[in-house]
Amino acid sequence: MAMATTQQQPVQHIQQLQSTNPVEVYSALRTIKNAIIGSNAKKTLYYQLQIIPHVSSLLALDDTDVQIRVQATTIVSSLAHKGEDVAQQLVDGGVMEALIGQVMPGTDAALMEASERALNALLGYKAIRMGAEEHTHTMVPYLLSIITEAKESSRMFEMRMHARVELAVLILEKLCVTEARQFTVANTGAMDLLAPLLQRGYPRLQVATLRAFAALSYENMEISRALATVAHDGRVFPQLVAELARHSDADVRLHACLCLANLSRMRALGDARAVLSVAVPALAKLLRGSDVPRLQVIEALGYLCHEDAEIQMAAKNAGAVSDLVAILAEIESQDGADFVDHARNVQETRAVFLALGTIVSAGEECRMRAVESHAMAHLVRALGHSDDGVKAAACLCTQYIVRSVPICRTHVPESGLLRPLLALVRSSVTSVQEKATAALINLLPDFSPLRADALKEGVVDVLARLVESEHVTIRRNALWGLRNLLVGADDDTRRQIIAHVSVARLSTLAQTGDKAVREQAAGVLQNVTAENEVGAQAVFDALGAPQIVELLRTLLASEDSAVTVHALYLTNNIAVRERSLCELIVGDRGLLQTIMDYARSPVSEAAIGALWCINSIASHRADSDSDDSSEPRFLAELEAQNVQSMLETLLSDPGLCLGVRDRVKSCLDYFSSPDM
Amino acid sequence: MTASSAKQTISLDEWERKMHEVPIAKSDLNQLIMNYLIIEGYKDAAEKFSEESGLTSSVDLGSIEERMQIRFAVQNGDIRAAIERVNDLNPDILDTDPRLYFHLQQQQLIELIRQGKAEEALEFAQDELAPHGEEHPELLRELEKTMALLAFEVTGESPLAELLDFEHRQKTANELNAALLAAHSQPREPKLPALLQLLAWTQDQLDEKVNYPRISNIVSAVLEESGKDTLNAGSTPRP
Numbered sequence: 001m002a003m004a005t006t007q008q009q010p011v012q013h014i015q016q017l018q019s020t021n022p023v024e025v026y027s028a029l030r031t032i033k034n035a036i037i038g039s040n041a042k043k044t045l046y047y048q049l050q051i052i053p054h055v056s057s058l059l060a061l062d063d064t065d066v067q068i069r070v071q072a073t074t075i076v077s078s079l080a081h082k083g084e085d086v087a088q089q090l091v092d093g094g095v096m097e098a099l100i101g102q103v104m105p106g107t108d109a110a111l112m113e114a115s116e117r118a119l120n121a122l123l124g125y126k127a128i129r130m131g132a133e134e135h136t137h138t139m140v141p142y143l144l145s146i147i148t149e150a151k152e153s154s155r156m157f158e159m160r161m162h163a164r165v166e167l168a169v170l171i172l173e174k175l176c177v178t179e180a181r182q183f184t185v186a187n188t189g190a191m192d193l194l195a196p197l198l199q200r201g202y203p204r205l206q207v208a209t210l211r212a213f214a215a216l217s218y219e220n221m222e223i224s225r226a227l228a229t230v231a232h233d234g235r236v237f238p239q240l241v242a243e244l245a246r247h248s249d250a251d252v253r254l255h256a257c258l259c260l261a262n263l264s265r266m267r268a269l270g271d272a273r274a275v276l277s278v279a280v281p282a283l284a285k286l287l288r289g290s291d292v293p294r295l296q297v298i299e300a301l302g303y304l305c306h307e308d309a310e311i312q313m314a315a316k317n318a319g320a321v322s323d324l325v326a327i328l329a330e331i332e333s334q335d336g337a338d339f340v341d342h343a344r345n346v347q348e349t350r351a352v353f354l355a356l357g358t359i360v361s362a363g364e365e366c367r368m369r370a371v372e373s374h375a376m377a378h379l380v381r382a383l384g385h386s387d388d389g390v391k392a393a394a395c396l397c398t399q400y401i402v403r404s405v406p407i408c409r410t411h412v413p414e415s416g417l418l419r420p421l422l423a424l425v426r427s428s429v430t431s432v433q434e435k436a437t438a439a440l441i442n443l444l445p446d447f448s449p450l451r452a453d454a455l456k457e458g459v460v461d462v463l464a465r466l467v468e469s470e471h472v473t474i475r476r477n478a479l480w481g482l483r484n485l486l487v488g489a490d491d492d493t494r495r496q497i498i499a500h501v502s503v504a505r506l507s508t509l510a511q512t513g514d515k516a517v518r519e520q521a522a523g524v525l526q527n528v529t530a531e532n533e534v535g536a537q538a539v540f541d542a543l544g545a546p547q548i549v550e551l552l553r554t555l556l557a558s559e560d561s562a563v564t565v566h567a568l569y570l571t572n573n574i575a576v577r578e579r580s581l582c583e584l585i586v587g588d589r590g591l592l593q594t595i596m597d598y599a600r601s602p603v604s605e606a607a608i609g610a611l612w613c614i615n616s617i618a619s620h621r622a623d624s625d626s627d628d629s630s631e632p633r634f635l636a637e638l639e640a641q642n643v644q645s646m647l648e649t650l651l652s653d654p655g656l657c658l659g660v661r662d663r664v665k666s667c668l669d670y671f672s673s674p675d676m
Numbered sequence: 677m678t679a680s681s682a683k684q685t686i687s688l689d690e691w692e693r694k695m696h697e698v699p700i701a702k703s704d705l706n707q708l709i710m711n712y713l714i715i716e717g718y719k720d721a722a723e724k725f726s727e728e729s730g731l732t733s734s735v736d737l738g739s740i741e742e743r744m745q746i747r748f749a750v751q752n753g754d755i756r757a758a759i760e761r762v763n764d765l766n767p768d769i770l771d772t773d774p775r776l777y778f779h780l781q782q783q784q785l786i787e788l789i790r791q792g793k794a795e796e797a798l799e800f801a802q803d804e805l806a807p808h809g810e811e812h813p814e815l816l817r818e819l820e821k822t823m824a825l826l827a828f829e830v831t832g833e834s835p836l837a838e839l840l841d842f843e844h845r846q847k848t849a850n851e852l853n854a855a856l857l858a859a860h861s862q863p864r865e866p867k868l869p870a871l872l873q874l875l876a877w878t879q880d881q882l883d884e885k886v887n888y889p890r891i892s893n894i895v896s897a898v899l900e901e902s903g904k905d906t907l908n909a910g911s912t913p914r915p
Contacts, residue, residue: 037763038770038777041807074767081771117768162736162860163766202861339817
């Protein structure tokens with residue numbers, strides 16, 4: 001009987017909410033409130049008993065008693081902590097409008113505070129923040145008025161005022177979820193208004209303010225640059241934040257570093273010292289501590305180090321690389337253990353690999369440090385992880401570590417990396433496949449000891465199939481992998497690739513579709529025809545003369561400079577081998593003219609490519625290519641295009657870059673031969 | 677020669693003279709006392725002290741009363757009342773601090789066991805604590821230990837006895853008080869105990885290097901000249 005009563009109580013409480021007696025309603029709300037706060041199980045129970053429509057309707061009624069409103073609003077706030085789906089149901093039930101009405105001036109102070117807590121909780125979810133567009137313009141002025149009132153107030157120490165200012169700043173932070181809203185808030189003068197709060201000496205308020213600044217400046221160059229000039233008490237914002245990055249409170253330090261990271265990423269900091277000597281060491285130290293959620297620190301470190309070799313090096317010097325690897329070891333030691341939050345460990349593992357990948361992306365020293373810290377073993381283990389996010393992150397980290405030629409030659413062969421990586425290349429999960437193929441690319445160049453093993457494992461077949469993937473990035477990566485395989489490849493490998501992918505298919509891929517795919521396909525064609533005549537002959541056999549010429553014309557006419565450079569070298573590779581193939585090119589005046597035009601290009605890479613073409617055409621002799629005494633075979637055609645004159649004009653240009661100048665001179669050697 | 681005679685010795689006079697050269701502002705002393713009174717919750721004393729010292733408090737003295745009522749509720753074993761008061765004061769605290777919430781629920785379970793309400797305790801553990809432990813595996817070890825109270829008769833020697841000790845209520849009360857203070861950017865602990873700990877540690881460090889008048893009793897704070905006792909203990913009676 002006692003059990004039944006316990007189960008019936010929640011039902012009775014819900015029924016009481018419909019009572020006409022406000023005392024009963026208040027009592028029921030209070031009981032429900034105290035049951036659900038802190039307890040997800042009770043939140044679920046009352047959610048299933050349809051608490052949301054009841055509280056929504058209570059808040060929607062104009063004549064609902066203030067005390068009842070406070071309790072109902074607190075229930076909304078607590079339910080919002082349950083999760084995004086519950087929060088969305090609350091919003092769909094119309095609570096936002098009620099809450100905003102309850103924060104307007106003139107409302108009961110306790111109700112205003114409860115409403116701000118509820119708004120803060122609801123806006124904790126991105127989807128709800130994004131959907132709050134219509135409310136932003138109403139809320140922002142109100143929030144700023146709270147901050148204005150508190151700015152100079154001596155009553156800031158009062159608990160209620162303190163809480164309200166903190167909540168107002170946190171809500172403001174959450175509203176800055178799009179670029180447009182960032183500008184909406186920034187244009188109200190919020191930055192100057194918030195700056196003094198950084199020095200009010202209340203850590204929670206300082207953290208809230210730093211979060212607001214971070215949200216305002218996130219990925220926004222204009223606001224970041226404006227923020228860098230905001231001043232208070234004779235110091236500019238970066239100085240204020242750099243001081244806070246040394247605060248005794250770990251939360252303050254973390255969020256100060258996040259602000260500095262935002263400014264750094266947007267190149268808004270004129271002086272990098274604040275980042276290098278303050279933020280990086282601060283984050284490295286937080287990584288070793290336990291005062292703040294480690295996941296946030298790892299993500300902040302990764303964000304700060306993104307695409308900045310100097311900061312990456314500073315992170316390595318601060319011990320971040322070895323500390324990140326140590327975290328991996330710690331998490332692995334907890335595998336299968338009881339009393340461990342494995343879900344959090346998975347998130348941290350993912351974050352560590354992403355951050356580590358970022359730090360080692362540019363610099364050899366950083367990569368070596370990672371390897372010396374035994375990162376390879378963790379990487380290989382992570383490639384077999386059950387979580388796809390971890391696998392993808394591990395692939396990304398692998399991709400950057402194996403950029404190092406020495407590491408590729410020494411540490412990678414014994415690591416056991418190849419098989420698990422190839423398994424992921426075959427994964428059915430797109431995100432994993434993308435990252436795995438990107439990592440594989442770096443293991444296939446001619447200097448890589450794993451190349452031979454990869455060929456034995458059937459990598460050509462795998463990549464050839466992926467060329468037909470529906471995902472652009474995977475197609476691109478597969479082509480890139482094939483391109484790398486072709487450099488220094490033996491004839492068997494070259495023929496194998498041609499057989500699997502087909503010249504016709506490569507030709508189509510090089511001319512149509514996504515830019516990145518076209519570039520790589522053109523690169524594959526270039527490499528297929530390089531080094532000897534096998535590839536060039538295969539191209540001729542597959543396409544025939546007219547199609548080859550058409551292919552070259554199309555590729556050379558591309559607006560993408562990467563494609564045209566590949567096309568020039570493809571032309572060169574075709575021209576240099578057999579006279580008969582060279583005739584195809586020389587025989588087409590338009591093609592020849594295009595080559596001449598590229599020889600004069602201000603882009604040195606294109607000019608050099610074109611000059612190689614001219615060099616190759618000019619190298620063929622009338623009788624035998626090996627007989628230097630016989631005349632250049634295609635002299636007349638070249639003279640008809642005024643090639644010599646063009647070369648001489650180029651040479652006379654004092655601004656000509658060295659690489660181009662050398663090529664021009666080599667070409668002119670053919671024209672200055674006594675045989676001519 | 678004894679080891680102690682190799683160390684420098686500072687006389688009481690010299691020590692006291694050097695101490696007097698260190699400036700300590702009265703306002704700093706007052707702040708320390710005020711800090712202690714506020715954090716420990718002596719509201720009336722804090723108000724009186726503020727009045728008499730002329731010290732303007734940077735802390736909301738009104739909130740002390742609320743915190744102390746919550747603290748007394750926990751110390752008296754009325755956890756439900758404490759939770760209700762916390763939720764009235766700041767409903768976000770227990771929703772955003774699962775460890776604190778768990779410890780309060782754990783204390784409530786302990787009170788039910790202490791009152792001999794085994795069936796109610798079991799139901800409470802199943803309904804309230806077990807789901808919480810599922811969501812937060814890092815708390816499961818503590819949960820297991822607490823559940824063991826239901827399975828075993830706890831004697832004074834039992835490792836579980838500390839849970840039933842009234843000291844555990846104090847520990848829970850302190851944790852809750854610290855969370856309430858932190859929610860309003862107030863320090864979690866008073867500074868005076870830390871200063872006394874620093875004193876004890878510093879004296880331990882100095883003991884290895886020098887003979888000096890040390891404070892052995894922090895309540896009396898009397899400087900006891902060292903070296904005298906050491907000398908007496910080491911000397912050989914002469915005929």
